[in-house]
Amino acid sequence: MPDMTDALITQLKKAQSKYKEALENGNQEMAHLHSEESARICVALAKNSPKEKEKYLKLASNWKNAVIVKGKTPSFHSHIEGNSESSESNNGFKSQAENLISSSLVRWDDIGGLEETKRLLMETIVVAGLQKPESIKPWKGVLLFGPPGTGKTMLASACAGSLDATMFNVQGDKITSKYFGESSKILSSVYDVAKEKAPSIVFMDEIDGVAANRNTDASEASKRMLSTLLTTMDGFASKKNNILILTLAATNAPWDLDDAILSRFPRRIYVPLPDKQTTHAILKLHTKDIGMDCDLEKIAAECVKKCYSGRDLSTISQKAIHTMVNDKNPNLHELARLPFEELKKRKLNTRPLILADFNEAMNTTNPPVNSITLSKYEQWNKEFGA
Ligand SMILES: Nc1ncnc2c1ncn2[C@@H]1O[C@H](COP(=O)(O)OP(=O)(O)O)[C@@H](O)[C@H]1O
Numbered sequence: 001m002p003d004m005t006d007a008l009i010t011q012l013k014k015a016q017s018k019y020k021e022a023l024e025n026g027n028q029e030m031a032h033l034h035s036e037e038s039a040r041i042c043v044a045l046a047k048n049s050p051k052e053k054e055k056y057l058k059l060a061s062n063w064k065n066a067v068i069v070k071g072k073t074p075s076f077h078s079h080i081e082g083n084s085e086s087s088e089s090n091n092g093f094k095s096q097a098e099n100l101i102s103s104s105l106v107r108w109d110d111i112g113g114l115e116e117t118k119r120l121l122m123e124t125i126v127v128a129g130l131q132k133p134e135s136i137k138p139w140k141g142v143l144l145f146g147p148p149g150t151g152k153t154m155l156a157s158a159c160a161g162s163l164d165a166t167m168f169n170v171q172g173d174k175i176t177s178k179y180f181g182e183s184s185k186i187l188s189s190v191y192d193v194a195k196e197k198a199p200s201i202v203f204m205d206e207i208d209g210v211a212a213n214r215n216t217d218a219s220e221a222s223k224r225m226l227s228t229l230l231t232t233m234d235g236f237a238s239k240k241n242n243i244l245i246l247t248l249a250a251t252n253a254p255w256d257l258d259d260a261i262l263s264r265f266p267r268r269i270y271v272p273l274p275d276k277q278t279t280h281a282i283l284k285l286h287t288k289d290i291g292m293d294c295d296l297e298k299i300a301a302e303c304v305k306k307c308y309s310g311r312d313l314s315t316i317s318q319k320a321i322h323t324m325v326n327d328k329n330p331n332l333h334e335l336a337r338l339p340f341e342e343l344k345k346r347k348l349n350t351r352p353l354i355l356a357d358f359n360e361a362m363n364t365t366n367p368p369v370n371s372i373t374l375s376k377y378e379q380w381n382k383e384f385g386a
C-alpha cells in the first residue's frame, strides 16, 4: 500500500483551517461539514498507518465530537506531532484539571500522635516554602508509605490544609476511568493550574493502583498517564522557581512501585502502625467530648499488641460509644414512633466510657495486617525509606 500519510495530513490541515474559518465567521453549517470531512480523513489515516491507528481513530472521534461541543477545535498538532495545543482545547483540559481540586479542612492537630512522621513532613514543606540559596533544592516528590488506615491520606490533607494550599486529588484509577484517553493531557494541565493557584499540592493517593495492575486497557492508560505525570514533574522540578508546588503520593504497597516511579519520589516517609503514644492520642481524639472512666493507657497498650491501625482505632471508638449509648438508652428504637419534632426535643442519655465498652469493640474488630506483612514494611523502610 502506498504511503499516503503526507498527502492525507496536508488534506487534514486544509480541512482544519477551513473549519476554523467557518467557526470564526459564525457559519456552523460549514464548520460541521469541515469537521466531518476532517473525521473522514483521520479514519483514512488510521487505515493507512496501522501502527498509529489508535491515535488517528481517537482524533477522528474528536472531530466528530467537535460538532457537538460548539467551537471546540480538536488539536491536530498535539495529536499527531505532539506540539503545543490550540488554546481552545487547552482550556478544556485546564478546566478538567481544575475539577481535580479539592479543599482540605484537615489540620495537623486533627492527627493524633505520629510526631516523627509529622515532623518530617512539616520540615519538607518548610524547606520548599522558605527563601533559600539556589543550591538548596526542595524535595521533588514525597512518598508516604505504610499499612492501610495509618493516616497517609489524612497527612497529605493536613499538608494542604495547614498551608491553605490548592490540593489536586489525582487518584489514578478514577482519572483513567473517567477521562479515558485524555487523562495524560489533563495531567499536563494540572501543573499549569497548580502554578497559577500556588501554593499547591498534587496528591496521588494509592499510587500503586496505577502502577501495579498490568495487561488491561485501563492499566495501559493508567501507565501512560503516570508516565506523563512523572515527566511533567521532572520538567517542573528542573525549572528555577520560587513557587511552592509539592507532589505527594501515598501507597499501601510500596514494593509494587517500579524504579521509574520511585526515583521521582526521593523522599520516602514511613507511616507506621500507631505506637502506644499515638494510639492513646487517636483514641482520645475520637472520643473527645465523652468522659472516660477507665485506664486509657492500658487500653492503648492492648490495642498496640493487637496491631490496630488508626482506622481501626476510630472504629473501636465508635463501637465503644454505641455500646455505651445502647446501655444508657435501652429502648431507643421505640422512640422511632415519635414525630420528628418531638424527637428533636429529647436528649440521648450518656455516661463515661468504661473498659467493657472497649473490650466489646476490640472483640469484634480485626486488625488490617499481621506481623509478617508488618515486617515487610519495616524491611522496605530499611532498604528504601529516606
Ligand atoms: N493519626 C491519626 N489521628 C486521627 N485519626 C486517624 C489517624 N490515623 C488514622 N485515623 C483515622 O483513620 C481513618 C483512615 O485514615 P487514612 O488517612 O485514610 O489512612 P490511609 O490513607 O493510610 O489508609 C481516618 O479517616 C481517621 O479517622
Ligand SMILES: [Mg+2]
Binding pocket: 152, 153, 154, 205, 250
Ligand atoms: Mg488513604
